[in-house]
Structure formats: structure tokens, C-alpha cells
Amino acid sequence: MEMKRCSLRYPYFSIKVQNEHSFGGSQTWSESRIMRKYGCGVVGMSDVLLYLGLHQTSCETDLLYGILREDGFLSYPRYERYLIKMRRRYLSIIPGFGVPGFFLPIAMNRYFRHYRIDLRASWCIRPGKILPRIEEMLRQDMPVILAIGPNFPYVFGKQKVTFYRKENGEYLPATAVKAHFVVVTGMNENYLQISSWGKEYYLSWPEYQKYMKKYSTCLTSNICRIRERKRKRK
Numbered sequence: 001m002e003m004k005r006c007s008l009r010y011p012y013f014s015i016k017v018q019n020e021h022s023f024g025g026s027q028t029w030s031e032s033r034i035m036r037k038y039g040c041g042v043v044g045m046s047d048v049l050l051y052l053g054l055h056q057t058s059c060e061t062d063l064l065y066g067i068l069r070e071d072g073f074l075s076y077p078r079y080e081r082y083l084i085k086m087r088r089r090y091l092s093i094i095p096g097f098g099v100p101g102f103f104l105p106i107a108m109n110r111y112f113r114h115y116r117i118d119l120r121a122s123w124c125i126r127p128g129k130i131l132p133r134i135e136e137m138l139r140q141d142m143p144v145i146l147a148i149g150p151n152f153p154y155v156f157g158k159q160k161v162t163f164y165r166k167e168n169g170e171y172l173p174a175t176a177v178k179a180h181f182v183v184v185t186g187m188n189e190n191y192l193q194i195s196s197w198g199k200e201y202y203l204s205w206p207e208y209q210k211y212m213k214k215y216s217t218c219l220t221s222n223i224c225r226i227r228e229r230k231r232k233r234k
Contacts, residue, residue: 145223162207
């Protein structure tokens with residue numbers, strides 16, 4: 001499938017941390033060692049729900065009260081408290097493992113039901129539908145949680161996916177990961193624009209596909225799809 005240019009309707013939120021402006025949130029800021037090491041799933045889910053709450057009236061909740069400052073940046077202390085509440089109420093971390101992918105839609109649906117938000121989350125099982133679903137969600141102004149699963153079946157394998165930074169129109173390797181969650185905020189030129197560790201990176205879609213098919217599996221390398229809840233006919 002040819003990748004089309006697509007992005008969120010509004011700029012992705014930013015938090016001022018130590019005189020630097022972030023691109024989304026990061027688990028590395030947490031005082032919790034477990035959160036710093038295994039909290040990418042909590043941050044991914046929390047950041048998606050945060051963006052929806054900031055820009056869609058139907059998704060506003062009490063958890064976001066006072067989080068947006070007058071200068072347009074998010075309050076760092078309130079963001080940290082928000083993550084703590086999300087972790088305690090909806091998405092626990094398994095020490096030494098992190099957050100299993102199938103936990104994410106379950107936790108998001110608990111959140112939607114609690115706040116009576118007419119959305120539902122699910123794992124996108126068919127690999128051929130992942131990119132169309134990403135585009136679909138972005139056009140609906142929804143960020144997308146994307147999982148880069150562990151190596152499979154050799155879970156201790158060392159294969160990773162490269163993250164790039166964009167400078168002067170060129171994509172330069174920045175780091176490489178496996179067993180990690182990111183948030184997709186745009187797509188163009190066969191690259192996905194992503195938020196990870198509070199920074200803006202780019203992920204090559206062909207490289208991600210290769211990793212998923214050759215070194216991982218679509219059961220763990222996938223996306224969490226959000227869509228409107230289907231109402232039952234009376």
C-alpha cells in the first residue's frame with residue numbers, strides 16, 4: 001500500500017522539562033524505577049487519551065483538570081500525577097516484563113466505559129490492515145499506539161527497529177528498539193512520525209514490516225485501533 005501524507009489536526013502536545021520542549025510524554029521522567037524501565041505502554045495509552053481529551057469535548061475528563069497551562073504547554077507536575085493515576089486505575093505494569101499488548105485495549109475500554117465515552121479500542125489482527133487503520137485514525141484526529149514487539153520466537157534475539165531523526169530533509173539513524181510502544185502522530189514518504197521518550201522520531205514503514213514478518217509477529221507488533229462504539233439496535 002502506498003503511504004499517503006496524513007497527520008493530526010492539531011500540533012501534538014508539548015511539556016516543558018528542564019528548559020526543553022518535549023514531543024509528547026516520556027516514562028524517563030518518572031521517579032519510579034519500574035515506570036522508567038517498563039512504562040512505555042502506560043505513557044502511550046495516557047498520551048493518546050490526553051490528546052483526545054484536549055481536543056474533543058466528548059473525551060474531556062476530570063483527570064485532565066488544570067493540565068494545560070496558559071502558554072499552551074502542559075504542566076509537568078500535573079502530567080506526572082496524571083500518569084500515576086492512569087497506572088493505578090487502568091494499566092498496571094508487570095515488573096520485568098512491562099505491559100502486554102492485549103492489556104492496552106482492555107484498559108482503554110475500561111476508561112471509556114467509566115467516563116461514558118462512545119469509543120472502543122481493539123487490537124488490529126490483520127497485518128495488511130495496520131497501515132490503512134493508522135491513516136483512518138489520523139484523519140479522524142486520533143493518535144495511534146503502535147507496538148514494536150519483542151523478537152519471536154527467539155525472544156532473546158537482538159534484532160531491532162531503527163528510529164530516525166529528520167534533519168534538512170534527510171532521515172538520520174538516531175536509535176534502535178524492540179519491545180516498545182510509541183505513538184504515531186503522522187505519516188509521509190514511507191515514514192511514520194512518532195513520539196517516544198518525549199522526542200519526535202521517524203519510523204520506516206518498510207523496515208517495520210520487515211521486522212514484524214521476519215523477526216517478530218503481528219500478535220505483538222501491531223496497533224491499538226480506536227473507533228466509535230457500535231450502538232445496539234433496539
